[in-house]
Amino acid sequence: MGKRTVLYDTHVKLGAKMVEFGGWDMPVQYSGIIDEHNTVRNAAGLFDVSHMGQIFVSGFDALNFLQKVVPQDISKLSAGSAVYCQLPYETGGLVDDLIIYRLEENTYLVIANASNVEKDFDWLLKNSGNFDVILKNSSEEFSMFALQGQNAGKILGKLSIPEDIQPAFFTIKPLEISNIPVYISRTGYTGEDGFEVIVKNENAVFLWNLLLESGKEFGLKPIGLGARDTLRLEAALMLYGNDLNELTTPVEAGLKWSIPVDKGEDYNGKSVILSQINSGTDKKLIGFEMIDRAIARHEYEIYFGGEKVGIVTSGGFSPTLNKNIGMGYIATKYDIKLDSVIQIMVRNKLYNARVVKRPFVKKRYKIS
Amino acid sequence: MFVPEGILCSKSHEYLLEGENGVFVVGLTDYAVEQLGDIVFVELPEIGSEFAKGEVFATVESVKAASEIYMPAGGKIVEINEKIVENPEILNESPYEEGWLVKIEGENIHADSGDLLEYNDYKEEIE
Numbered sequence: 001m002g003k004r005t006v007l008y009d010t011h012v013k014l015g016a017k018m019v020e021f022g023g024w025d026m027p028v029q030y031s032g033i034i035d036e037h038n039t040v041r042n043a044a045g046l047f048d049v050s051h052m053g054q055i056f057v058s059g060f061d062a063l064n065f066l067q068k069v070v071p072q073d074i075s076k077l078s079a080g081s082a083v084y085c086q087l088p089y090e091t092g093g094l095v096d097d098l099i100i101y102r103l104e105e106n107t108y109l110v111i112a113n114a115s116n117v118e119k120d121f122d123w124l125l126k127n128s129g130n131f132d133v134i135l136k137n138s139s140e141e142f143s144m145f146a147l148q149g150q151n152a153g154k155i156l157g158k159l160s161i162p163e164d165i166q167p168a169f170f171t172i173k174p175l176e177i178s179n180i181p182v183y184i185s186r187t188g189y190t191g192e193d194g195f196e197v198i199v200k201n202e203n204a205v206f207l208w209n210l211l212l213e214s215g216k217e218f219g220l221k222p223i224g225l226g227a228r229d230t231l232r233l234e235a236a237l238m239l240y241g242n243d244l245n246e247l248t249t250p251v252e253a254g255l256k257w258s259i260p261v262d263k264g265e266d267y268n269g270k271s272v273i274l275s276q277i278n279s280g281t282d283k284k285l286i287g288f289e290m291i292d293r294a295i296a297r298h299e300y301e302i303y304f305g306g307e308k309v310g311i312v313t314s315g316g317f318s319p320t321l322n323k324n325i326g327m328g329y330i331a332t333k334y335d336i337k338l339d340s341v342i343q344i345m346v347r348n349k350l351y352n353a354r355v356v357k358r359p360f361v362k363k364r365y366k367i368s
Numbered sequence: 369m370f371v372p373e374g375i376l377c378s379k380s381h382e383y384l385l386e387g388e389n390g391v392f393v394v395g396l397t398d399y400a401v402e403q404l405g406d407i408v409f410v411e412l413p414e415i416g417s418e419f420a421k422g423e424v425f426a427t428v429e430s431v432k433a434a435s436e437i438y439m440p441a442g443g444k445i446v447e448i449n450e451k452i453v454e455n456p457e458i459l460n461e462s463p464y465e466e467g468w469l470v471k472i473e474g475e476n477i478h479a480d481s482g483d484l485l486e487y488n489d490y491k492e493e494i495e
Contacts, residue, residue: 017405020414033431182398226432293453295409295429317408317431324409347411347434349426 001023002136006143006204010131014145014222015306020117024051026225030228033226034344037319038191039197040231043219044149046211047228049189052118052200053139054109055124062106067150067265069127071250071260071273077102078199082185084258087120088269091239092249092276095123097240099187108173109183111144127268143204149195150364151218156184156195156224167195169367174350180207185287189228191363194246209265220227226306236358242287243313243327251276252329254285263304264289283310283329288342288356290324292351296344302328303343303350309334369398372464376440383464384440384477384484389422391447392477394440395468396428396459399494402431404430410470412448412470419443421480428439441481443474466475 002025009020016027027048036058039045047117057066066074070085077083079102087095096116101109114119121137128135147155156166161184167173183198199207212220229239238244244253250274251259251273261277290296294317301308315326326344330336336355343350375383381400385393401407409429419425419439426437448470452458459467485493 028432029405032406034408230431293409295434297434317429319431 003051005048006201007048007050007208010205010208011048011222016224019225021225022051022113024114026051029224029226030222033224033230034319035223035367036223036227037230038220039219040149040192040223040227041320042149043221044147044151044155044194044215045190045223045227046208046215047146047148047223048143049116049146050143050204051108052144053112053114053120053137053140053299054144055112055117056136056138057108057110057119057124057133057340058106058136059131059133061133061141062108064265065128065131065133066100066108067263068131068267069124070098071263071267071270072100073260073263074100074102074108075331079104080167080171080173081366082172082187086244086250086255086258087123088250088267090268091267092251092261092269092272093171093246094240094244094248094250096120097238097244101185102170111324112139116275141201143199143201145197145199145211146188146190146209147195147197147215147220148190148223149220151215151220152192152194153366154218155211155215155220159210169365177207178210181205186366189235190231191359191361191365192231193235193366194366200338228315230319231276233314233316233325233327234320234359236359236360239314241351244296248329249273249276249281252281252283252285257292280332282332284332285313285327285346286330286336286355287327287360288325288344288353289321289360290326290344290351290353291294291341292353294344294346294351296326296328296346296353301345303345304330304334304336304340307334309336309342315344318360325347325360326353370464371398371487375464375487376481377487377490378438378440378484379492380438382438382440384481387471390473391471392441392443392473393468394470394472396437396463397490398463399491401460401467404428404435404460406431406442410452410456410459410469412453413445415445415448417445419445421476424459428456437469438483441472441474441477443477444471445467445470446473447471
């Protein structure tokens with residue numbers, strides 16, 4: 001049995017099917033993955049993501065410390081804003097991928113993947129030696145929900161958080177819902193507009209029920225991890241453990257857009273990452289859709305011209321496109337580009353797929 | 369859920385139903401399709417191919433994962449359900465009527481059925 005979020009009993013009452021994920025017993029689905037997926041694309045969905053980790057970084061050297069551990073330029077973050085980051089080893093391979101929020105001048109909140117929280121915290125501690133910094137793993141104190149979809153803003157509006165005070169894209173605000181203090185950020189993992197809400201455990205069940213009840217008229221439903229995965233795959237968002245790991249660099253993963261080349265400070269993996277940005281990589285992440293009738297899945301092999309050229313990292317059925325899609329790493333020495341036809345090995349047979357642009361489904365963030 | 373009289377179920381959640389002229393219908397139990405969740409892909413064998421009891425003869429994929437389907441009794445494939453290849457969701461909606469997988473024939477089907485469970489016993493077993 002895995003760890004339980006404070007909402008475990010609530011999920012069971014809602015009819016969720018519970019599965020183990022990253023050491024946690026989590027709802028994989030309630031009404032069904034495809035129905036939940038479409039609910040988020042067409043209305044709004046509420047996810048319990050309390051398994052994710054909250055690590056607070058504060059102190060005089062908080063900024064300098066974070067500059068040392070991520071390739072992103074944290075000095076550009078104003079209070080209340082957020083940035084998508086990676087946490088590289090010296091090799092450029094990844095400990096994790098993260099969102100870092102600057103809450104106040106010297107206080108940052110790091111959101112870590114569920115199965116990596118302890119590994120990340122240990123890595124941060126290990127790197128903190130020369131810095132005047134306080135690291136606090138508060139994951140056990142907080143619950144976190146994602147409220148995602150085009151109707152998410154209307155639901156917050158109904159809870160006395162009107163549009164003009166809702167946080168803008170990739171920012172975070174301390175707010176109150178029904179007198180409960182929360183942090184609300186405009187971030188997510190679905191490719192839709194939406195929010196993430198961080199709340200103390202003791203208020204989590206009340207807040208979850210309040211959100212679900214208030215959202216009913218806007219089509220809000222609880223959404224499990226199954227649809228979370230199909231939604232993020234359509235948006236081509238990375239899943240650590242599948243698309244990212246200790247042997248993949250952010251440049252190989254196509255995350256070059258997130259890395260400033262002019263950041264002055266040294267950081268873990270900088271020489272590898274910069275040299276890959278300048279001179280290229282031996283492997284790269286591609287997106288593909290199946291031409292033949294077959295579903296590509298994690299760790300299936302990719303072929304081109306009769307040779308094995310790579311490996312699928314994420315794959316499955318796309319409810320929005322009604323197609324089978326996937327992502328994987330291929331060796332860059334082959335002449336594989338957009339529209340190239342590759343093959344995926346499924347149960348010892350090769351099936352054709354076409355290399356396509358990512359994301360597979362256009363993101364609909366509200367970037368004002 | 370309509371469950372036909374006389375179905376026999378395997379512990380790996382396939383059912384076998386005797387039809388007319390020595391032809392048997394093979395499919396997945398309602399419990400199996402419920403556990404799989406939304407089914408989005410079905411791969412069926414060629415007509416005429418033969419499988420022993422316990423052999424993998426088909427693959428069914430839900431959104432989450434691919435599952436191998438085992439023969440509840442040995443036999444030859446005489447018909448496959450093309451409709452579910454085009455519309456795999458039929459398996460979820462109607463596992464016993466519209467959503468059968470294959471029809472088989474064979475001399476040993478009765479003999480092979482010895483360890484299969486009647487539906488009520490199967491239900492008890494899985495609960």
